[in-house]
Amino acid sequence: MRRSLPFELLRYAMILLIIAISLVPTLWMLSMAFKPIAEWSASGAALTWWPENPTLDNFRFIFGQSSSELIVSLERTAARPIMASLLAAIVGTLIAMTAGTAAAYGLSRFGKGNNLPLALIQLRLFPPMAVMIPLMIMWSFLGLIDNWFGLAVVYGIVTLPFAFWLMKTFFDDMPREIEDAALVEGCTRLRVFAVITLPMMRPALASSALFVFIMNWSDYLIALLLTTRDWVTIPVYMTSLSSSMTGQLYGAKAALGLIAAIPPVILGIAIQKHLVRGLTFGALKE
Amino acid sequence: MASIRLENICKHYGDVVALDDVSIEVEDNAFFCLFGPPLSGKSTILKIILGLETPDSGSVFIDDRPMNGVSPAQRNVAMVFQNLALFPHMTALQNVRFPLVERKIAEDVIAARVDEVTKKLHMQHILHKPPSQLSGGERQRVAIARALVRDPVAYLMDDPISALDARLREETRVELRRIQREMNQTVIYVTHDQEEAMSVSDQMAIFEHGRVRQVGAPHDLYDAPASTYVAEMLGAPAINLMAAGGTALNAGRPVPQQAVQLGVRPEHLRVLKDGGNTQVSAIEPMGATTILTLNAGAETMKAALHGQPEFQVGESVSLSVDPAQIHFFDKNGDTLVAV
Numbered sequence: 001m002r003r004s005l006p007f008e009l010l011r012y013a014m015i016l017l018i019i020a021i022s023l024v025p026t027l028w029m030l031s032m033a034f035k036p037i038a039e040w041s042a043s044g045a046a047l048t049w050w051p052e053n054p055t056l057d058n059f060r061f062i063f064g065q066s067s068s069e070l071i072v073s074l075e076r077t078a079a080r081p082i083m084a085s086l087l088a089a090i091v092g093t094l095i096a097m098t099a100g101t102a103a104a105y106g107l108s109r110f111g112k113g114n115n116l117p118l119a120l121i122q123l124r125l126f127p128p129m130a131v132m133i134p135l136m137i138m139w140s141f142l143g144l145i146d147n148w149f150g151l152a153v154v155y156g157i158v159t160l161p162f163a164f165w166l167m168k169t170f171f172d173d174m175p176r177e178i179e180d181a182a183l184v185e186g187c188t189r190l191r192v193f194a195v196i197t198l199p200m201m202r203p204a205l206a207s208s209a210l211f212v213f214i215m216n217w218s219d220y221l222i223a224l225l226l227t228t229r230d231w232v233t234i235p236v237y238m239t240s241l242s243s244s245m246t247g248q249l250y251g252a253k254a255a256l257g258l259i260a261a262i263p264p265v266i267l268g269i270a271i272q273k274h275l276v277r278g279l280t281f282g283a284l285k286e
Numbered sequence: 287m288a289s290i291r292l293e294n295i296c297k298h299y300g301d302v303v304a305l306d307d308v309s310i311e312v313e314d315n316a317f318f319c320l321f322g323p324p325l326s327g328k329s330t331i332l333k334i335i336l337g338l339e340t341p342d343s344g345s346v347f348i349d350d351r352p353m354n355g356v357s358p359a360q361r362n363v364a365m366v367f368q369n370l371a372l373f374p375h376m377t378a379l380q381n382v383r384f385p386l387v388e389r390k391i392a393e394d395v396i397a398a399r400v401d402e403v404t405k406k407l408h409m410q411h412i413l414h415k416p417p418s419q420l421s422g423g424e425r426q427r428v429a430i431a432r433a434l435v436r437d438p439v440a441y442l443m444d445d446p447i448s449a450l451d452a453r454l455r456e457e458t459r460v461e462l463r464r465i466q467r468e469m470n471q472t473v474i475y476v477t478h479d480q481e482e483a484m485s486v487s488d489q490m491a492i493f494e495h496g497r498v499r500q501v502g503a504p505h506d507l508y509d510a511p512a513s514t515y516v517a518e519m520l521g522a523p524a525i526n527l528m529a530a531g532g533t534a535l536n537a538g539r540p541v542p543q544q545a546v547q548l549g550v551r552p553e554h555l556r557v558l559k560d561g562g563n564t565q566v567s568a569i570e571p572m573g574a575t576t577i578l579t580l581n582a583g584a585e586t587m588k589a590a591l592h593g594q595p596e597f598q599v600g601e602s603v604s605l606s607v608d609p610a611q612i613h614f615f616d617k618n619g620d621t622l623v624a625v
Contacts, residue, residue, distance in 0.1 A: 177371035180338050183358040184365045185432070186388035199375045 026261075032254035033058055040251045058255035062241070074240075078256055080230070081237035086263065087148045088223070088233060089216040092155025096212050097205065099156070100163025105193065108171035117168060120161045128158075132225050139226060146228045154226060155216040163212050170204035171197075203274035210271055214264050234260045288349040288439035288472055289314045290335060295344035297330055297496075304330045305341070306496045312440075312474060312489070317466050319504075320476045321483040321519070322493030328476040329368065330496075332442045335474065337361050348439055359388075364438040366446040368476075370429040372417040378428045379413040385436045403435045406465070423450055426458070434465070440472040448479075459486050480520055484508070492516050514619040517549050523577055525549045526587040530614070535582075539609040542622050547615040552577070554611040555589035557597075562604025566597050580605065 003011075027049075032040050035051040035058075062078040107117055135154065136145070144150025174197070182192045198205075220235040227236060238256055241249045290312040297305040305327045312318040320328040333339040335346055337358040346353040353361060364385070372381050382404065386396045404410050409427045417425055426447060433441055447458045463486045466473050477483050483490050484504040491501045492515075500512045504520075511517035517525045528535065530545040541548070557578060567586075568579035571594050578589045578597060582605070589605070597603075614622040 175369060175371065177367045177369055178373065180333075180336075180358075181365065181367055181371040181432075182373070182384075182388075183338065184336055184363065185385040185436075186359045188357075188359065191388070196373055200373070202375070 029254045029257050032251055033258045035251055037246075037251060040254070041246065058251040061249075062252050062256055078234075078237060078259070081232050081234050082259065084148050084151075084227070084231045085217065085233040085235075085260075088151040088155055088231075089213055089263075091149070091152035092159065092216045093209055093213045095152065095156025096159040096163040096216075097167075097209050100160050100208075100212075101167045101201075101205065103160075104164050104167035104171055105197070108168050117165070120164055124161050128221060132222065136225050145226055146231050148231045151223060151226050151231065151233070154222055155219065158219075158222065159212045159215050162215065163208055166208040166211065167201075167204060170201060170208075174200065206271035206274040210264075210267050213267060217260075217264060290440055290472065290474065291347040291350070292331070292335070293345050293347070295331070295334060295341045295346070297327075297334065297339065297341050303496050305334075308344070308496070308498050310491055310498060310501065312472060315470050315472055316488045317463065317473045317475065317486055319483040319487035319490035320474065320493060321480065321490050322478065324478060326493040327496040328478075328493055329444055332365065332444055332474065332476060335361075335440075335442060336363055336365055362436075362438050364433040364436065364441045366429050366433045366441070366443040368444040368446070368448070370425055370446075372425060372428055372432075374417055377414055377416050378409070378420065378424075381417070381428050382413070382431045382435055385432060389436065399435055403431050407431050407434075423454055426450065430462075434469075440474060441466075442474045442476075444476045445478065446475075447482075448477075455482070462486065480522065484520065492519055510621070511613065512621050514547060514549065514615050517613060517615075517621075521551055523552045523588040523590060525551050525613075526555070527615075528585045528587070535605055535607060539612070542614050544616045545614040545622055546617045547619070549613040549615065550587075550607050550611060552588045552590040554607055555580075555587065556606045557589050557591065557595075558604045558606060559597075559601070560604050561602045564603050564605055566599055566601045566603060569597055569599060
């Protein structure tokens with residue numbers, strides 16, 4: 001349908017407006033990460049979009065514990081929290097995706113008519129706090145407090161229902177006949193799953209894994225409760241970037257925020273071509 | 287090749303009866319059609335033969351060996367699915383090779399087999415493409431090649447050419463029949479197209495609501511249907527059924543007492559331009575034949591005449607028929623054996 005020119009202009013104006021609004025915080029973070037203290041602190045001059053004296057001081061500060069500009073120094077650098085975040089989020093995603101995919105396949109193919117899928121999503125209806133305190137006690141008995149693996153296991157459990165539900169809808173949509181054909185052509189059930197179903201599900205696995213990873217990567221609450229010192233994650237570490245003398249270290253926070261944005265962006269770009277639905281395109285006659 | 291025998295197969299899905307006591311015997315090297323309206327149980331039969339579904343009761347025998355507990359792979363039956371079910375993440379070549387690769391056949395044997403089959407189906411130029419880049423007809427050929435490439439005991443085909451346009455369908459069914467004869471294969475073929483069923487099969491079984499109504503050679507079923515259901519399923523235009531006591535047609539022989547309906551195929555009606563009690567209400571010239579719609583009192587009939595005879599709409603005519611060509615049916619719709 002052809003639309004009138006004013007309508008088209010209005011449409012694009014609205015789109016640009018929404019993009020601008022959602023980009024402002026991101027761009028502000030980008031700008032602040034490269035500003036010296038004089039430009040981002042409250043005592044500084046007027047706030048500007050573009051750093052007048054661009055510097056890598058903020059990055060040097062969070063990785064080197066001190067900087068020439070700032071009189072404060074950090075107890076620990078950002079390197080270890082970044083590693084903690086990566087380990088916990090990646091392993092947590094692997095756990096959720098492995099268990100979630102297996103459960104989704106089983107229930108999609110052989111679990112007709114039971115309520116298990118609904119029960120799984122209902123796990124998420126509990127307020128997280130109600131679960132976290134007993135979990136904290138259990139974990140401390142198991143020696144999993146302040147341990148990346150303990151955190152990864154909880155991430156895996158918490159995001160499992162999402163991995164399960166995403167994968168289940170994909171499995172439900174896959175035509176049964178494709179697996180039947182593979183069975184007839186000489187495969188066992190397991191072999192069908194390995195050579196037909198999983199490869200066909202690559203786009204589904206990629207987009208579900210990205211979703212689950214971002215949930216794990218951006219968690220604050222669980223890491224706050226389950227880590228204390230050695231294995232704090234990026235969001236928890238970020239709260240420590242302040243001092244009684246200077247207040248919030250906005251420059252350092254922006255620098256860390258910028259680094260934290262990198263993994264999801266890289267992952268997103270890597271699987272972009274898979275982020276389409278056409279899973280079975282061409283398999284069937286139309 | 288092999289014979290396939292089904293004995294007293296029953297299958298329910300919840301409350302729905304899919305198959306009700308079905309027994310069929312498919313001879314070695316036969317082209318056997320399962321014919322019936324949609325959802326009459328034809329596809330379920332194929333799944334049971336393949337081992338993808340387990341019957342509630344009854345048994346499948348392949349070469350007289352019972353198939354209970356034998357996996358689909360071990361049964362060694364090939365299948366062309368109704369929706370083709372190609373593997374979308376593989377190229378056409380990988381699709382065709384798949385059954386042989388999975389059976390761990392030697393690479394040089396695979397190459398030779400694939401070469402032979404793809405040549406036969408004229409599809410060597412499309413082998414490098416994934417299914418998403420193929421046309422409907424090309425996908426069809428990939429699916430058929432995937433079934434032909436190995437050496438199964440029988441081929442099952444679930445309405446495999448329904449996606450093609452009418453002309454291509456006619457060509458393909460002749461081609462399928464030729465390949466079946468050349469390769470001396472047993473084929474079980476599901477279709478809902480009566481013309482297709484009649485033209486290709488040695489034997490056919492006619493289904494209604496999960497039951498087999500009649501089995502036989504197409505011309506036998508056509509000439510001697512066991513019931514009004516079978517009589518109406520075969521032939522276009524459909525057989526004329528009328529009340530046995532009607533006056534539209536002089537049967538020319540004694541009507542059996544139990545006869546409630548009688549049936550005459552349109553091509554057996556002779557139309558005489560003698561101003562009788564029947565009116566021509568429509569004329570459809572089809573080229574080789576002309577179809578007349580005729581009204582006689584409450585009855586409407588169709589007559590199929592050779593060539594393009596001259597008739598006018600509204601013309602009064604009378605009808606006659608060779609008495610031997612009249613079928614008599616009782617109150618249940620079953621054929622009465624000629625008296």
